[in-house]
Amino acid sequence: xxxxxxxxxxxxxxxxxxxxxxxxxxxxxxxxxxxxxxxxxxxxxxxxxxxxxxxxxxxxxxxxxxxxxxxxxxxxxxxxxxxxxxxxxxxxxxxxxxxxxxxxxxxxxxxxxxxxxxxxxxxxxxxxxxxxxxxxxxxxxxxxx
Numbered sequence: 001x002x003x004x005x006x007x008x009x010x011x012x013x014x015x016x017x018x019x020x021x022x023x024x025x026x027x028x029x030x031x032x033x034x035x036x037x038x039x040x041x042x043x044x045x046x047x048x049x050x051x052x053x054x055x056x057x058x059x060x061x062x063x064x065x066x067x068x069x070x071x072x073x074x075x076x077x078x079x080x081x082x083x084x085x086x087x088x089x090x091x092x093x094x095x096x097x098x099x100x101x102x103x104x105x106x107x108x109x110x111x112x113x114x115x116x117x118x119x120x121x122x123x124x125x126x127x128x129x130x131x132x133x134x135x136x137x138x139x140x141x142x143x144x145x
Contacts, residue, residue, distance in 0.1 A: 002059045003076040004052070008086035009034075015092070018074045022094040025072070029101035033109055035089035037082050043122045045083040046131075051117040058116055062108055071095035071104065081123060 001021075003014075011034050022030035037046050059075060066073045071093055078088040091108060095101040120131040 001072075001074045002056060003074075004050070004079055005076060006080050007078060008082045009076050009078055009088065009090050011087045011090055014074075014076050014090050018092045018094065021072070021074070025094065027071075027094045027096050029095045029098040030092060031095075031098070031101040031105050032090065032092040033105055034087050036087050037084050039084040041122070041124075043084065043124050045081055045086070045123040046088060047081045047121040047123055047128050048078050048088060049119045049121075050077065050079060054117040062111070066093060066095075066104060069095070069100045069104070071100050073104075073108065077118065083123075 001018075015032055018032065019030050055077075059073070063073050072095075074092040074094065076090045082088040089112075091105070091112070093101045093105050093108065095104075121128045122131050123129075
């Protein structure tokens with residue numbers, strides 16, 4: 001389950017919804033990771049662009065890995081502006097056993113940071129500035145890829 005939202009995420013509503021899914025499937029683990037925009041370097045928030053077809057394909061590959069272990073991933077991400085101290089990214093792995101969830105969530109979040117087609121901008125003094133220093137090249141991207 002991949003959900004995209006304009007602006008900040010309602011993490012309480014997401015967790016409630018994902019917890020219900022875990023309960024209905026009789027899973028023993030509902031492990032959630034939430035990314036929160038930090039107040040640093042004079043920014044008032046972050047802004048996000050994404051390329052949905054590649055993001056959905058990336059997410060489905062992870063969903064297949066989870067399914068092979070009897071688990072399920074849920075993920076939500078913001079599009080547009082997210083103020084400091086609000087959430088822009090939430091992910092959960094729902095699993096019959098905690099070990100699967102604990103092992104997979106770290107791999108998922110690290111791969112997300114490195115390979116998801118999401119572009120981050122700093123919001124500073126009313127401007128949207130591309131965060132080049134905190135960006136990663138996506139494998140297979142580029143004119144000659």
